[in-house]
Amino acid sequence: MKTILAFCLPVLVYGQSFVVSQNTSFTLEYAPIALIRLQSSITSTTAEVPAEAGECLLNTPLEAGTAQLFMSVSRHNPKEVRALIAANQPLKLECEIAQTAVNFGTYQNNGVIGLSPFDQTILHIPEGICTGLVQGVPVELNVLKGDDYGTVRAGSYSFNIKYHLL
């Protein structure tokens, strides 16, 4: 009898209910991301001719349009958006970051910044940000009389602005 049971044991076990488990794992890593671009690379404006003789151009700041900055920045480190102009100009260029809601994340503006050939922080990103593809961060640009206003002549002036993330 014992021999028969012994022979049947594997077969009986084979037909029994069973539970078997195994553990596995894998890792997910997020690479740092810091992307920035302008919606439109050119904005332009025209100064009106003074209404009376003796009046200056640019008595009041001249709006030079708004640049939309699109950004995708991961949360790995706080980041700064910096800007500089390529060279000194007789006119002065200011930028101001408007506060607006973006897709995800937040930013802190630095008020009105007079752009110069020296790198300056125009906004701070404390965590991550994703502006979305339709509405970016508005950078309002204004042209003012500069320190070398006396050298301004009729013609066109261009400012090449470089924005970058640091």
Next chain:
Amino acid sequence: MKQWLLCFFYVLSVPLIGQNLWVDISSPLNEVSEASLDPPFTAGADYANELLLESKAYISVTEVPRGSPWCLTVQGQNPSSSVASILVRPDYTSVSSQPWNNNLPTTITLSTAPQPLFSGEGSLEGLIIEFLLSGAQLEADWEPREVSIEWTVVSGECVL
């Protein structure tokens, strides 16, 4: 004495024919990068809503009698504070000749509770399970994360 020896060898043989579950993970490291944005490499874009991860699980269930139904369940082992969730999806084409329960959802979200994923019959080899990252956000998801999964095969069909 002879009978005892026979018993001894047959008892020894029992574990050899017990049901087995083998799970191999390919590419255990997944990197989410600029290429994972939608559109890829585009400032202003966020991660795509669903990202297919490189990691895949290759499942084999062996030593199950022909026609015996079983259910494969998955259970996440470490709850995450991440916004993104992990989706688990059997690639049915990998076992196209094998029967499965069509009533099961084709994709499940990994959670700390066991969930039925695949219902099979008899032994099976080469079932591929894919993983997707769902709902990741640049603003929130940045820390490395280990995804641990307990796979369990239980006799009987999956019950929802």
